[in-house]
Each structure stands twice: as structure tokens, then as C-alpha cells.
Amino acid sequence: xxxxxxxxxxxxxxxxxxxxxxxxxxxxxxxxxxxxxxxxxxxxxxxxxxxxxxxxxxxxxxxxxxxxxxxxxxxxxxxxxxxxxxxxxxxxxxxxxxxxxxxxxxxxxxxxxxxxxxxxxxxxxxxxxxxxxxxxxxxxxxxxxxxxxxxxxxxxxxxxxxxxxxxxxxxxxxxxxxxxxxxxxxxxxxxxxxxxxxxxxx
Numbered sequence: 001x002x003x004x005x006x007x008x009x010x011x012x013x014x015x016x017x018x019x020x021x022x023x024x025x026x027x028x029x030x031x032x033x034x035x036x037x038x039x040x041x042x043x044x045x046x047x048x049x050x051x052x053x054x055x056x057x058x059x060x061x062x063x064x065x066x067x068x069x070x071x072x073x074x075x076x077x078x079x080x081x082x083x084x085x086x087x088x089x090x091x092x093x094x095x096x097x098x099x100x101x102x103x104x105x106x107x108x109x110x111x112x113x114x115x116x117x118x119x120x121x122x123x124x125x126x127x128x129x130x131x132x133x134x135x136x137x138x139x140x141x142x143x144x145x146x147x148x149x150x151x152x153x154x155x156x157x158x159x160x161x162x163x164x165x166x167x168x169x170x171x172x173x174x175x176x177x178x179x180x181x182x183x184x185x186x187x188x189x190x191x192x193x194x195x196x197x198x199x200x201x202x
Contacts, residue, residue, distance in 0.1 A: 013109035016102050017055065017093050018148055024057045024090035025152070025161035035061040036162050038195070040082065041145050041170040041186070046096060050134035051110060051117070052103070053141040054094040059162075060085040080198045082171060110137055142182055145170055149186035167192035175199045 011019065028036070036059045046052040064086050065079045072078035094102045110116045117133050149168040152158050159165050170186045171179050180196040 011101075011105060013102070013105040014144060014148075016105045017144065018151065020091050020093050020099070020102065021055070021057055021148060021152070022157055025157060027090060028059065028161050032059070032061060033161065033163050035063055036166060037062055037065070037079075038166055039158060039162070039168045040085065041149060041168055042082065043142060043145060043170065043172055046094070050137050051107070052094065052096065053106070053137065054092050055141075055145055056092045057090045058086065058088045059090075076194075076198045076202060080169075080195050080202075081175075082169075082173065113137075113140060115140070142170065146182050146186040153188055165191065167195060169195055175202075 025039070038060055040056070040058040040060065042056040042058065044054050044056065046054050060079075065075075065084075068078040068084035069075055072081065072084050078084050092098055094106045096103045107116065113136075115133050115137050117130055149170060152168070153165065158168065165188070167183070167187050169192065170182045177200065180199040183192045183199075184196055186192075
């Protein structure tokens, strides 16, 4: 049985994540593919809830980077700062509205990890109980996203979708050292060096 033969209810969250991301990348228009220089894996929490991490897939093009230079502080910022990207949403995995199946699978995944929690009634529990659990959910979701990016490189999905190998930027709306490290972990050695250099030296 192939991945596409399964019904969504039988998919694990990781299966669902990979299936949606592969489908999203396959949907990239041929007119854009040759102009793409990076794929975006944007990680966020829906409603600022650590139990609801989402992964938004997009990309940026050389044309957009050139267009953004006039608004950015320099060429590197126009090229690597998501604020200046197209910010297209090929898919948003785990979104409660657009991907309810993924949202359900995500909750099951978090529960299977032993990290699910209910809203505490005692505010003191936030620091002592909820904080550590939220941090572990965040870490595992980022780790899973990086592993997926490596798989997409290894299986040739990105190369087939874009026409060549480009870096996957695993990021949030702000940039810091951990963003550079996880992007390095998501790509073949050296592929994301220009991005990580910008994060560390920009």
C-alpha cells in the first residue's frame, strides 16, 4: 500500500506531514520553479498555543528578491528575511481550519509522546509543568520538520519539484542562532551556508 492509497485516518502525523508537503512541492508552477532559490518551512503555533504547531510551506524567487531590495536594508536581507518573501502558502500542515485531519493526527502524536497537557487551573503550573512540556513539543516538532527536509533532499523530491537542489529554510518570523543550526541540520552540508551566515552575521 502506498502513502496515497491510505485513508487519512490511518496516517500517522509524520506520514500526513510528509504527504502534504510532498503534494505542496509538486504543485509548484513550472513558471516559478526555475526562479526559486530557497524553500520555506515556517514553524508557528496556531493561536499562540504550543500544542498546535503548524508548518507552512512556501518558497521565494530571484525575481522577488530583486524586487525587495529597495525595501530592505541590503541585498542579503532582501534575499533571506521572510518579511520580504512572497509568503505564499502552498500548504499549512496542522491548521485547524484548512487541515483538520492533520490537527487531529498532531494531537495524537503529541499524546503518544507523553507531552499533551490540558489548560492548568493554577497559574503556578505554567512555569513548573506547562513550560517544560511546551518546550519539548516545540523541540520535537522542529526536529521532525528538519528530518522531513533531509528526507525530501535524500529522495529527490525537492530537486524534482524545483529542478535542482535548493536549501530548505526551517525558520520562524524572527531569526537567531537556533534557526541557523536547525536549517543546517535540515540540508546537505554547505547548502544553506549563505542563509546561516546572514543569520549569524547580519
